[in-house]
Amino acid sequence: xxxxxxxxxxxxxxxxxxxxxxLQDYRLTEExxxxxxxxxxxxxxxxxxxxxxxxxxxxxxxxxxxxxxxxRPTLACKTLTKDLPAVTTLMPLPVxxxxxxxxxxxxxxxxxMSLRTEAWIHxxxxxxxxxxxxxxxxxxxxxxxxxxxxxxxxxxxxxxxxANIKPEFIGAAGVNRVARFMLxxxxxxxxxxxxxxxxxxxxxxxxxxxxxxxxxxxxxxPLRDQLAYVRxxxxxxxxxxxxxxxxxxx
Amino acid sequence: MVYLQKALARNPRVDFLVELVxxxxxxxxxxxxxxxxxxxxxxxxxxxxxxxLAHFMDQYRLLPATVVFLVLVFCAHIxxxxxxxxxxxxxxxxxxxxxxxxxxxxxxxxxxxxVTGAAILALAIVHxxxxxxxxxxxxxxxxxxxxxxxxxxxxxxxxxxxxxxxxLYRVFVKWGWVRRSSxxxxxxxxxxxxxxIGAITLGIFYSLGAQA
Ligand code: SF4
Ligand code: SF4
Ligand code: FES
Numbered sequence: 001x002x003x004x005x006x007x008x009x010x011x012x013x014x015x016x017x018x019x020x021x022x023l024q025d026y027r028l029t030e031e032x033x034x035x036x037x038x039x040x041x042x043x044x045x046x047x048x049x050x051x052x053x054x055x056x057x058x059x060x061x062x063x064x065x066x067x068x069x070x071x072r073p074t075l076a077c078k079t080l081t082k083d084l085p086a087v088t089t090l091m092p093l094p095v096x097x098x099x100x101x102x103x104x105x106x107x108x109x110x111x112x113m114s115l116r117t118e119a120w121i122h123x124x125x126x127x128x129x130x131x132x133x134x135x136x137x138x139x140x141x142x143x144x145x146x147x148x149x150x151x152x153x154x155x156x157x158x159x160x161x162x163a164n165i166k167p168e169f170i171g172a173a174g175v176n177r178v179a180r181f182m183l184x185x186x187x188x189x190x191x192x193x194x195x196x197x198x199x200x201x202x203x204x205x206x207x208x209x210x211x212x213x214x215x216x217x218x219x220x221x222p223l224r225d226q227l228a229y230v231r232x233x234x235x236x237x238x239x240x241x242x243x244x245x246x247x248x249x250x
Numbered sequence: 251m252v253y254l255q256k257a258l259a260r261n262p263r264v265d266f267l268v269e270l271v272x273x274x275x276x277x278x279x280x281x282x283x284x285x286x287x288x289x290x291x292x293x294x295x296x297x298x299x300x301x302x303l304a305h306f307m308d309q310y311r312l313l314p315a316t317v318v319f320l321v322l323v324f325c326a327h328i329x330x331x332x333x334x335x336x337x338x339x340x341x342x343x344x345x346x347x348x349x350x351x352x353x354x355x356x357x358x359x360x361x362x363x364x365v366t367g368a369a370i371l372a373l374a375i376v377h378x379x380x381x382x383x384x385x386x387x388x389x390x391x392x393x394x395x396x397x398x399x400x401x402x403x404x405x406x407x408x409x410x411x412x413x414x415x416x417x418l419y420r421v422f423v424k425w426g427w428v429r430r431s432s433x434x435x436x437x438x439x440x441x442x443x444x445x446x447i448g449a450i451t452l453g454i455f456y457s458l459g460a461q462a
Binding site: 068070071072073091094159161164165195196199200201205206207208209210211212214215216224225227228229231232234235238241 | 262263265267268269334345349351352354356357360420421424426427430
């Protein structure tokens, strides 16, 4: 027999600040293979056209549907209702700007983070369109690809207690982004230069190791390894910096 | 983002150094905790052994040296971690609410670190004051444990073991030296072991106190 499911959904419209945020219950009958994508669209079509949420790809690729499902940051489009209890609470991701109900703006946050981590290849090599492309070692390419798989869903940021209290903290996604460029041989930044970007409380040393990011990344990027990799590299750089620091400031 | 004050005060290595101090002082405290456990467990060998060890410590002025060491390391540790404890009321509320919201075990253990840390500080100050004032010998210890201090010592034991094991877990997790699940198991086993050793030690003191 199909279950009756209850969805307790966070409702708030920032354009109507005097209407207090609240949880609203919706009911519907479970169907085979049902995902939260199906649920939310059905609710909007059949019960409440004012419900706000985001989906684009519905295939865990675009990263726009991150939300708290019973408290856990995850992608709604890949969450099957058969894995959920009879009553499920849906909340928007914290940290990001709330656009309304379950919809948040992750774009601005990620753009800001990319700018601050200077997430592009730093090189003085001049691009020659006629030259043959430089080859890259396959092992390195795979390592880079591992970090590149981030879909910017923001689950690692919303789940992170540090990111919740420190708006400047670049979070696991930010550190992962930096790791990607550290691995890339085309990026000519020195460790000391990277230290400027991530060797601080806003960067990798702000992380207290709660591992909510590692537990919740929906595409399974080994965030703990990425954090530890950058942390060790930055610790080494910070250690070396000591000997140069006085001369640089004199 | 850089603001004027921050740009002026900028020493790029501060955050890294503070992190280092926190870790090193924490590790030293764990080493001390476990050494302490073993030393007190000398009572297992009898009152004579315990008093001999205490006498040895006294003779070479190891007791005051330890107290000085502890005060320094404690201060370093507290100074380094205080920036981590979400300070302001507003932040506190956010973190508690957040922990409740995402129901994530490791996030809770972070909040407990702050709470247990503060409790340990209070208890340890009392403990150190009593010990440095009264000196160490088996008779005094058993009397204390028997006459009302049992709960105090049991609390100190449990709190410090918990705090140490969670702290160690975090250090290892952050620097990425071992796998998380096996780490939890090993640390769990060590904690159970040390708590057991401590509990037996307390038990012995208690029964000695009862006999006296
Ligand atoms: S491990 Fe670090 S980045 Fe990840 S959730 Fe914890 S504090 Fe945030
Ligand atoms: S690292 Fe994982 S959880 Fe974080 S934004 Fe990228 S895909 Fe999402
Ligand atoms: S809709 Fe694209 S990831 Fe869920």
